[in-house]
Amino acid sequence: MKVKWFLMMAGLIIIWGVSWPIYKLALDYTPPLLFSGMRCLFGGILLALVIWKTRARIQWRKNWQIYVVTAILNITLFYGLQTEGLRLVPSGLFSVIVYFQPILVGLFAWLWLGESMTVTKVIGLILGFLGVISVSAEGFTGHVSVAGVILGLLTAISWALGTVYTKRKGHSVDSLWLVAFQCLIGGVILMIAGFSTEKWTSIVWNGTYFLGLAFGTILGIAVSWILYVVLVKTGDASVVATSTFLVPMLAVVIGTVFMHEPFTVLLFLGILLIVASIYLVNRKPKRLKEQVTVQGKMGA
Numbered sequence: 001m002k003v004k005w006f007l008m009m010a011g012l013i014i015i016w017g018v019s020w021p022i023y024k025l026a027l028d029y030t031p032p033l034l035f036s037g038m039r040c041l042f043g044g045i046l047l048a049l050v051i052w053k054t055r056a057r058i059q060w061r062k063n064w065q066i067y068v069v070t071a072i073l074n075i076t077l078f079y080g081l082q083t084e085g086l087r088l089v090p091s092g093l094f095s096v097i098v099y100f101q102p103i104l105v106g107l108f109a110w111l112w113l114g115e116s117m118t119v120t121k122v123i124g125l126i127l128g129f130l131g132v133i134s135v136s137a138e139g140f141t142g143h144v145s146v147a148g149v150i151l152g153l154l155t156a157i158s159w160a161l162g163t164v165y166t167k168r169k170g171h172s173v174d175s176l177w178l179v180a181f182q183c184l185i186g187g188v189i190l191m192i193a194g195f196s197t198e199k200w201t202s203i204v205w206n207g208t209y210f211l212g213l214a215f216g217t218i219l220g221i222a223v224s225w226i227l228y229v230v231l232v233k234t235g236d237a238s239v240v241a242t243s244t245f246l247v248p249m250l251a252v253v254i255g256t257v258f259m260h261e262p263f264t265v266l267l268f269l270g271i272l273l274i275v276a277s278i279y280l281v282n283r284k285p286k287r288l289k290e291q292v293t294v295q296g297k298m299g300a
Helices: 003-029 032-050 050-057 060-086 093-100 099-111 119-139 146-172 175-197 207-234 237-243 246-258 265-282
Strands: none
Touching: 003 032, 003 050, 003 246, 032 050, 032 175, 032 207, 050 175, 060 093, 060 099, 060 119, 060 146, 060 175, 093 119, 093 146, 093 246, 099 119, 099 146, 099 237, 119 237, 119 246, 119 265, 146 175, 146 207, 146 237, 175 207, 207 237, 237 265, 246 265
16 A cells, blocks of 8 residues: 555545544534535635636536536535434434445445455455444434435435546546535535525534634545545545545544543444454455456446
């Protein structure tokens, strides 16, 4: 594994892992859809301003469909469905459902990208999902809504499809402008949805809210999505997706250290399963005979 790839992946996991507790604090002072829309829209504007001198790379007539599709899958549906789903089911259960995404990415990447599907990779994906269940088990309390579970699954599907679509089409567009436009377009749609269902006056303009908004705008949206898109474009989509199993694990660990949440046996077991998962998915067999590979029929 290249050092640069590892550092980018580590940065992404840290940003997304830290995001959960920060957003949780900020959401006490703001309606969720408006908060999601503002983070995405401001993140897109900030990135566009930074890279404005390279606007010749936009090629809107050629690439507008890619910008719109990634905006809908990666931003509007991912954040919108996530926001609504979290209202209906416990956060621990919802995070488990959403992090079914790496398994879906492995399947979609096999079908549509021609990535290999080895026995070792399948075992790794399953172990990672079991690890997420383990670290999130303490959140399995409260009323479970069928609608919330469906929204969680749709969130995972939209994120998985967005990842595979980015891998398939992303080579023809500039990575930075792809992120900028998906955030701009998706952010506008989320803001419209927020204004239609929520009240602007419900926002409490205090330090906690501004911290969450600033973190989300700069790191949580702009920087993290640049890292994610570049990682997906330059590596196996399933490997990148599996590495994100570390995000809920890190979020729980941060909650344990800084918010004095309990460190349980299930959390420890989940950490072991996730580490084993990432090792197995990234593991390269020493001999070709050891591989049991099935090529996707619809692969490139």
